[in-house]
Amino acid sequence: MAEDKDKVICSDGKNVVPEVWKVLDKIKEFSELVRSGSWVGATGKALKDVVAVGIGGSFLGPLFVHTALQTGKVRILANVDPIDVARNIVGLDPETTLVVVVSKTFTTAETMLNARTLREWITAALGPKAVAKHMVAVSTNLMLVEKFGIDPNNAFAFWDWVGGRYSVCSAVGVLPLSLQYGFSVVEKFLKGASIIDQHFYSTPFEKNIPVLLGLLSVWNVSFLGYPARAILPYTQALEKFAPHIQQASMPLYFPSRLRVSMESNGKGVSIDGVRLPFEAGEIDFGEPGTNGQHSFYQLIHQGRVIPCDFIGVVKSQQPVYLKGEVVSNHDELMSNFFAQPDALAYGKTAEQLLSENVSQNLIPHKTFTGNRPSISLLLPSLNAYNVGQLLAIYEHRVAVEGFIWGINSFDQWGVELGKVYV
Numbered sequence: 179m180a181e182d183k184d185k186v187i188c189s190d191g192k193n194v195v196p197e198v199w200k201v202l203d204k205i206k207e208f209s210e211l212v213r214s215g216s217w218v219g220a221t222g223k224a225l226k227d228v229v230a231v232g233i234g235g236s237f238l239g240p241l242f243v244h245t246a247l248q249t250g251k252v253r254i255l256a257n258v259d260p261i262d263v264a265r266n267i268v269g270l271d272p273e274t275t276l277v278v279v280v281s282k283t284f285t286t287a288e289t290m291l292n293a294r295t296l297r298e299w300i301t302a303a304l305g306p307k308a309v310a311k312h313m314v315a316v317s318t319n320l321m322l323v324e325k326f327g328i329d330p331n332n333a334f335a336f337w338d339w340v341g342g343r344y345s346v347c348s349a350v351g352v353l354p355l356s357l358q359y360g361f362s363v364v365e366k367f368l369k370g371a372s373i374i375d376q377h378f379y380s381t382p383f384e385k386n387i388p389v390l391l392g393l394l395s396v397w398n399v400s401f402l403g404y405p406a407r408a409i410l411p412y413t414q415a416l417e418k419f420a421p422h423i424q425q426a427s428m429p430l431y432f433p434s435r436l437r438v439s440m441e442s443n444g445k446g447v448s449i450d451g452v453r454l455p456f457e458a459g460e461i462d463f464g465e466p467g468t469n470g471q472h473s474f475y476q477l478i479h480q481g482r483v484i485p486c487d488f489i490g491v492v493k494s495q496q497p498v499y500l501k502g503e504v505v506s507n508h509d510e511l512m513s514n515f516f517a518q519p520d521a522l523a524y525g526k527t528a529e530q531l532l533s534e535n536v537s538q539n540l541i542p543h544k545t546f547t548g549n550r551p552s553i554s555l556l557l558p559s560l561n562a563y564n565v566g567q568l569l570a571i572y573e574h575r576v577a578v579e580g581f582i583w584g585i586n587s588f589d590q591w592g593v594e595l596g597k598v599y600v
């Protein structure tokens with residue numbers, strides 16, 4: 179949902195751009211009504227808090243983008259554990275709260291139970307009619323939205339051709355984020371994603387960022403035999419990026435938090451149903467730097483080989499330069515960003531350690547083999563536009579890997595089986 183109005187993009191022979199923009203315009207209008215205080219709740223008060231409920235793709239994408247841009251508070255909850263609901267409504271008044279239920283199918287057990295819990299919270303305080311003013315939905319299943327009691331006029335559609343884990347650029351992300359940041363900011367996010375779509379579509383392979391990254395991943399996984407990948411953003415604002423990308427690749431045996439990459443490419447058979455003679459998908463994990471350096475980097479430096487994605491930002495969202503310090507706080511962070519790939523690549527030899535008078539018994543322990551692969555991505559800043567670009571780069575990279583492995587990156591039967599057992 180990131181294309182200009184005059185673009186033509188067909189799904190099943192039909193240009194879908196006009197209906198996409200119909201929804202975007204509706205989101206724009208609705209979010210402006212709520213943000214300006216013209217949309218009032220059941221008791222006539224303006225709504226000032228938003229709670230979004232969803233899980234998987236209907237949760238992680240909006241959470242990642244919100245965390246990256248964070249200048250206010252949208253509460254986004256997922257877990258069926260009642261603690262999640264309780265913590266997210268602490269301090270909120272139903273009279274001034276809008277609940278956005280986000281579910282592609284509108285059948286997902288966790289989301290529906292959380293939605294019923296919040297419906298009860300609203301109706302207990304304001305009566306059953308309050309649902310019309312305090313609950314809206316994002317879904318492909320408008321029949322079930324209505325059955326749940328949400329006015330279909332307050333539903334924001336998307337379509338089956340939007341995969342759940344790729345849905346943050348649809349109403350799934352656009353509605354909650356527009357309510358918080360305003361539609362014009364979210365439009366910049368969509369623009370960033372769209373620019374990368376065009377780059378991916380038209381740039382020759384040797385200069386095509388998602389293609390090159392996808393090839394490197396396949397090389398690392400399938401040829402060098404390194405099944406994991408660490409996603410290491412050197413900015414706290416991207417703390418939810420790795421959890422979101424994990425979704426896009428997950429092998430079956432990973433918990434549902436780890437899923438764009440792991441849900442998409444964690445497959446055992448080819449797109450034609452033939453068992454793969456190799457293992458597809460990669461195990462993604464990550465933490466913002468420098469936190470990760472003090473937990474799992476030891477393994478990356480001297481234990482298993484784990485290809486790393488380092489992501490840095492030139493201009494911090496929070497410039498701080500303390501009097502008396504040699505460098506700004508952000509430069510301190512970035513020194514780490516530049517140092518880690520070098521340490522992985524060059525390592526440290528026994529000869530170097532000897533020349534530094536390291537005692538003989540410590541030399542094996544302090545030797546680093548080096549030659550450990552990493553890539554570094556440097557963003558000019560972390561605004562809505564760049565966040566959209568980053569997201570799209572990773573989404574297309576997942577697709578590139580899936581194409582090369584010959585798998586279907588857009589189904590998730592493993593997750594479906596788990597749902598049946600529940």
Ligand SMILES: O=P(O)(O)OC[C@H]1O[C@H](O)[C@H](O)[C@@H](O)[C@@H]1O
Nearest residue numbers: 234235236281282283286342593
């Ligand atoms: O949006 P929903 O229909 O509620 O589905 C939520 C999630 O359900 C499953 O976990 C799927 O594997 C995810 O891809 C999806 O995002």
